[in-house]
Amino acid sequence: MQKDSFRKFKKLLNNSQTIAIVTHYSPDGDAIGSSLALYLFLLKLGKKVHVIVPNDYPEFLHWMPGHQKVLNFQDNEAKAAKILLSAELIFTLDFNSYKRLEKLGTIIEKTEAKKILIDHHQQPDQFADLYFHDVAACSTCELIFDFIVGLGEKKLIDKKIAACIYTGIMTDTGSFRYPSVSSRTHLIISELMKTGIVPSDIHGAVYDNYSIDRLKLLGFALNEKLNLVEGLPVAYFSLNEKELARFNYQKGDIEGLVNYPFSVKGIKVCALFNETEDYVKISFRSKGTIDMNQFARNHFNGGGHINAAGGRSDENLAATEKKFRELVKTLF
Numbered sequence: 001m002q003k004d005s006f007r008k009f010k011k012l013l014n015n016s017q018t019i020a021i022v023t024h025y026s027p028d029g030d031a032i033g034s035s036l037a038l039y040l041f042l043l044k045l046g047k048k049v050h051v052i053v054p055n056d057y058p059e060f061l062h063w064m065p066g067h068q069k070v071l072n073f074q075d076n077e078a079k080a081a082k083i084l085l086s087a088e089l090i091f092t093l094d095f096n097s098y099k100r101l102e103k104l105g106t107i108i109e110k111t112e113a114k115k116i117l118i119d120h121h122q123q124p125d126q127f128a129d130l131y132f133h134d135v136a137a138c139s140t141c142e143l144i145f146d147f148i149v150g151l152g153e154k155k156l157i158d159k160k161i162a163a164c165i166y167t168g169i170m171t172d173t174g175s176f177r178y179p180s181v182s183s184r185t186h187l188i189i190s191e192l193m194k195t196g197i198v199p200s201d202i203h204g205a206v207y208d209n210y211s212i213d214r215l216k217l218l219g220f221a222l223n224e225k226l227n228l229v230e231g232l233p234v235a236y237f238s239l240n241e242k243e244l245a246r247f248n249y250q251k252g253d254i255e256g257l258v259n260y261p262f263s264v265k266g267i268k269v270c271a272l273f274n275e276t277e278d279y280v281k282i283s284f285r286s287k288g289t290i291d292m293n294q295f296a297r298n299h300f301n302g303g304g305h306i307n308a309a310g311g312r313s314d315e316n317l318a319a320t321e322k323k324f325r326e327l328v329k330t331l332f
């Protein structure tokens, strides 16, 4: 845990009028939820604020309040760079290294702005001026709630901000299933519900809004692309570009797929390999103390949490799978 004092946060906030918020590549519910919650909060403080994402995010997050204002770096590189270079303060949310921003990271590195990191991933790089970091938090959204409360501004958490925070907590905990969920998590949810948010509506907006293609892709993957590693409690999927294209793959369509094998008795490690234009994108999941953060860091150019990490491989799909099948033995 690395948390600076609220005296310092307040001082820096009071001294900053123009603020940018950035989050990681391929933003998920927690990345967008935390960015938009903080965005709406800072607007209420009278700040000039921009949210910049490194690339697009799935359509099932487009209903979120503030979505229309998010600037996609890939479509607006010049504009985004201008905002970042002139910002007095940059919040970096839900990531631990500039590497997680891809090209956007090279621009942030050049900025003079002060940085505040709010995150729950393992081992953050030391690029920020102030830290609000805790690996025990179930999500960055939980930390955003604590951050606003810590500033003494709980009264500013309205229904819109609450909806954003709820979404991040819900998606990062697999709908309140993961071991990262604590009694505090539920107390926060209780506080959020007092603003009038309706959890069942938010669940519906996020999880019941997919295409029929996505459901068929899920069926295909479960039926034909699930592999087991002999003698080990390990299961994984690998999907190539052609297979994804067959189901009109859209961003977010395979989110959550990696977890399905856990429903099989005994499975302890799951992985998903999916081919993109440039590299193989990897998701790792585990149960208990099996450390996927370290595994991804050591072997697959990635990292994350103990039970959930990501990585990438510049080798082809078959070679990546082979490497995984060999190395995964070292986890047992």
Ligand SMILES: [Mn+2]
Pocket (backbone or CB within 6 Å): 030, 031, 094, 120, 139, 140, 172
């Ligand atoms: Mn997160």
